[in-house]
Amino acid sequence: MGNLIRGPKPAPPVTLRDFYNKRNTILVVREAGGLGDILMHRMMFEDFKRVFPGCQIEWAVPPDYFQAAQDHPFVDKVLDCRHVNIHDYLISYNTTTACGRHEIRVAPLADKHRSDIWANHCGVLLSRHNMHLKIDPQAKAWAMEKLRMVRSGRAGPLVALSPISAQVGKNLTAEQMSWFARHLHQRGCCVFGLHQCPIEELQPFPVLWGMNQREWMAIIDSADYVVSVDTASFHCAGGLKKPLMGIFTYVDGKVYGKYYDFVLVQKHRDNGNWDCGPCFNWPNCPKSQEAVKPCLTEIGPDLLAEGVEKMFQKWPPTLP
Numbered sequence: 001m002g003n004l005i006r007g008p009k010p011a012p013p014v015t016l017r018d019f020y021n022k023r024n025t026i027l028v029v030r031e032a033g034g035l036g037d038i039l040m041h042r043m044m045f046e047d048f049k050r051v052f053p054g055c056q057i058e059w060a061v062p063p064d065y066f067q068a069a070q071d072h073p074f075v076d077k078v079l080d081c082r083h084v085n086i087h088d089y090l091i092s093y094n095t096t097t098a099c100g101r102h103e104i105r106v107a108p109l110a111d112k113h114r115s116d117i118w119a120n121h122c123g124v125l126l127s128r129h130n131m132h133l134k135i136d137p138q139a140k141a142w143a144m145e146k147l148r149m150v151r152s153g154r155a156g157p158l159v160a161l162s163p164i165s166a167q168v169g170k171n172l173t174a175e176q177m178s179w180f181a182r183h184l185h186q187r188g189c190c191v192f193g194l195h196q197c198p199i200e201e202l203q204p205f206p207v208l209w210g211m212n213q214r215e216w217m218a219i220i221d222s223a224d225y226v227v228s229v230d231t232a233s234f235h236c237a238g239g240l241k242k243p244l245m246g247i248f249t250y251v252d253g254k255v256y257g258k259y260y261d262f263v264l265v266q267k268h269r270d271n272g273n274w275d276c277g278p279c280f281n282w283p284n285c286p287k288s289q290e291a292v293k294p295c296l297t298e299i300g301p302d303l304l305a306e307g308v309e310k311m312f313q314k315w316p317p318t319l320p
Helices: 016-022 035-041 045-051 063-069 098-106 114-121 137-151 174-186 213-222 232-239 301-314
Strands: 025-029 056-061 077-080 091-094 158-162 190-194 225-229 244-247 263-265
Touching: 035 056, 035 063, 035 114, 035 232, 045 056, 056 063, 063 077, 063 213, 098 114, 137 158, 137 190, 137 213, 158 174, 158 213, 158 232, 174 190, 174 301, 190 213, 213 232, 225 232, 225 301, 232 244, 244 301, 263 301
Parallel strands: 025 056, 025 091, 056 077, 158 190, 158 225, 225 244, 244 263
Antiparallel strands: none
């Protein structure tokens, strides 16, 4: 006889007592980052409670993201995804790969915000899309003191510039970073970089780095404006409803920023003069096999300056 093919070990049977104790608890598992995705996950849970008012929601994430996941008014418990046992729950949803599968299937177009993809995976249609970010008062005081030193007596608006993503294809070039910081400075702004490590390309402007997630969120909340590539700073600022400018390359900023009030800078097919994107296909770009692609390099000083003017028109600067 041939070898038997065995499936995964079956879950233990559910007793009536287990059913009674677990029937209203929902587990959502996210086994990876990044930080922006964790923040966008926060958009789901208010609607979960709206649809199922009596349920308990438990959210399992990597421990590196606990600070970004905690203090959500509609999440009852944040857990470590490495140790959670899905057999302890009658119903659980793993959202880790849902977006990747969906976005690859519909590329080069995009039709849904990531929070909607995850919620649909769990069988819920979202209507609120509220992150419910809460800034800790102690972190807020720390951020205000940091920004007082950044301002160094200047009276212009504080602009946080976040030019680097975890994905290199979304980063501004060294020339774009340097030009942009100088342009904001010449417009009278107190510009500072925001990243997890120093940014040499922004010298001589200050860069705030080495913060924990709560301090980082407090800095974004305390800035007057945020200018960011497609990275966590963009999503945090959008969730906090800060005056925001987003700079996008190969993913669709109109979809990723669908629920934020912001100014978009992007070479986009909807503009009528850009036929190739956003394409969601950075590694296989037919126009360049180099690390830097046209959807980034063709964002010149004119587009960046135009975005700044639109941002200041939409949210006029006020003196502190």
